[in-house]
Amino acid sequence: MERRGRRYPTRDLIVLVGRGARSWTRLGLTVSHHVGKSHDRNRVKRLIREYFRTHKMRFAEGFDLVVIVKRQHRLSGLADVERNFEQLFRQARELVASEAAPS
RNA sequence: GGAGCGGCCAAGGCGAUCGCCGGCGGGCUGGAAGUCCGCGGGAGGAAAGUCCGGGCACCACAGGGCAAGGGUGCCGGCUAACGGCCGGCGGGGGCGACCCUAGGGAAAGUGCCACAGAAAUUACACCGCCGAUGGGCCCGCGAGGGUCACAGGCAAGGUUGAAAUGGUGCGGUAAGAGCGCACCCGCGACAGCCGGGAAACCGGCGGCGAGGUAAACCCCACCCGGUGCAAGGCAUAUGGGGAGCAUAGCGGGCGGCCCGUCCCGCUUCCCGGUAGCCGCUCGAGGCCGUCGGCAACGGCGGCCCUAGAAGAAUGAUCGUCGCGGGGCGUGGCGGCCGUCGGGGUCGCGCGAUCCGAACAGAACCCGGCUUACCAGGCCGCUCCGGCU
RNA sequence: GGGCGGUUAACUCAGUUGGCUAGAGUGCCACCUUCACACGGUGGAAGUCACAGGUUCAAGUCCUGUACCGCCCA
Numbered sequence: 001m002e003r004r005g006r007r008y009p010t011r012d013l014i015v016l017v018g019r020g021a022r023s024w025t026r027l028g029l030t031v032s033h034h035v036g037k038s039h040d041r042n043r044v045k046r047l048i049r050e051y052f053r054t055h056k057m058r059f060a061e062g063f064d065l066v067v068i069v070k071r072q073h074r075l076s077g078l079a080d081v082e083r084n085f086e087q088l089f090r091q092a093r094e095l096v097a098s099e100a101a102p103s
Numbered sequence: 104g105g106a107g108c109g110g111c112c113a114a115g116g117c118g119a120u121c122g123c124c125g126g127c128g129g130g131c132u133g134g135a136a137g138u139c140c141g142c143g144g145g146a147g148g149a150a151a152g153u154c155c156g157g158g159c160a161c162c163a164c165a166g167g168g169c170a171a172g173g174g175u176g177c178c179g180g181c182u183a184a185c186g187g188c189c190g191g192c193g194g195g196g197g198c199g200a201c202c203c204u205a206g207g208g209a210a211a212g213u214g215c216c217a218c219a220g221a222a223a224u225u226a227c228a229c230c231g232c233c234g235a236u237g238g239g240c241c242c243g244c245g246a247g248g249g250u251c252a253c254a255g256g257c258a259a260g261g262u263u264g265a266a267a268u269g270g271u272g273c274g275g276u277a278a279g280a281g282c283g284c285a286c287c288c289g290c291g292a293c294a295g296c297c298g299g300g301a302a303a304c305c306g307g308c309g310g311c312g313a314g315g316u317a318a319a320c321c322c323c324a325c326c327c328g329g330u331g332c333a334a335g336g337c338a339u340a341u342g343g344g345g346a347g348c349a350u351a352g353c354g355g356g357c358g359g360c361c362c363g364u365c366c367c368g369c370u371u372c373c374c375g376g377u378a379g380c381c382g383c384u385c386g387a388g389g390c391c392g393u394c395g396g397c398a399a400c401g402g403c404g405g406c407c408c409u410a411g412a413a414g415a416a417u418g419a420u421c422g423u424c425g426c427g428g429g430g431c432g433u434g435g436c437g438g439c440c441g442u443c444g445g446g447g448u449c450g451c452g453c454g455a456u457c458c459g460a461a462c463a464g465a466a467c468c469c470g471g472c473u474u475a476c477c478a479g480g481c482c483g484c485u486c487c488g489g490c491u
Numbered sequence: 492g493g494g495c496g497g498u499u500a501a502c503u504c505a506g507u508u509g510g511c512u513a514g515a516g517u518g519c520c521a522c523c524u525u526c527a528c529a530c531g532g533u534g535g536a537a538g539u540c541a542c543a544g545g546u547u548c549a550a551g552u553c554c555u556g557u558a559c560c561g562c563c564c565a
Binding site for chain 2: 028030031038040041042043045046047049051053077078
């Protein structure tokens, strides 16, 4: 993914997007120790997973994602994660599921 | 009422919806995997740092001793053990409650003590004091006197420094000195003794006057084999190449044993591969009661089972109740000021509203230490002020 | 999860039995040199010795704790 994926930077994240071999969407997370102590890293990963879980239908099928959290991030709640993904969807139009596609 | 000291507790509760990770039971399936349904469980006091001590595992040695290296260091106790804890002693701080304390040995030896200073340790004499004794010179008939400061004596006073053979007074002397005496200070080697205590140690008598540094080397006493769950075991693949040693022994299977027979070479390098299962959670385990002990802790009895992941599970949203704080409203209650009365102000209560709620996430498991930590609650105690 | 190192000037590093005002090179500033620049020469500034305690008369150095950076192990 790091070699072949397309990079989309947002306010707090860097998202690598690539065509996956599966028919469903897969999520990978990279949260380095620069983000914070393990308590804070777990918190950030949970928030991103929670957003992914509740908004699966928005992603077009068959993509793999790797989400990298930047060193200086300001993610304190779900709303912050959502703002970053909105930014991602504006940049990566192919990733957005069409309105008619079944979720 | 204010300021402060010590100890303990707790780490928001309940509900709904959508999700996550194990366990048990059942359905689908020939079975397994998978999936679905039901039941029940799911982070901390520090889970952290990895600073100590153990359990456990493998390797080495198989009884112990010695050496090297490392650690600990007042005394007694607790403990599986400890560098931890409890009680006591000495020293330091605080008016006090109380707190801090690596606190053995410096006359066993070695090293070091910069600068300054005369001198930094079985030290020393720069300025200084004396010159009794010996010497030179002068006076005197002589006894003797004066003078010089050469030999020599002294360490009181001055100067330096973090530190200079203790301080004050009197005696003493040529000048002086614990040289002698009195009082004070200090010490525990020479020299001990008496009383108290289990001991560290404390008190007294006698004696003595030795600088500091051992978180410098060291001495003494005691302790320590190494590596760590990425330990280690099982399974899966008879991968390939080269070199050395060697055809013996060892190991494993069959066999009661000898004999016999079958299987496996060992070490090193390279390539490929990147992890399935066990270890993995019942343990020096928690909670309650009781007894022993000042306490740490221990004995006995009863009850309970309480996370086991592997890119790594506890989250999100909403409702409601509760906690703390700010200003606001409201005599509902109380105190104070003031009045004919209205009132003002402080505290408590009530109401709505706003803000806040920390440090932080198990990774084989325990016992400690250290570090991080918002706002709280409870108990005991000290000092100061006021009232009775 | 476990083991082991490091932190000194803006940068790279010295700093040994603890001792006087902590040094070197590069860089920086000023002056000289040149018509001017570079090179060269002379002079200068620059440091909470990562932080906090302790031992000592005295700590960059010894001891303890904390923070940060890095290396190794299947």
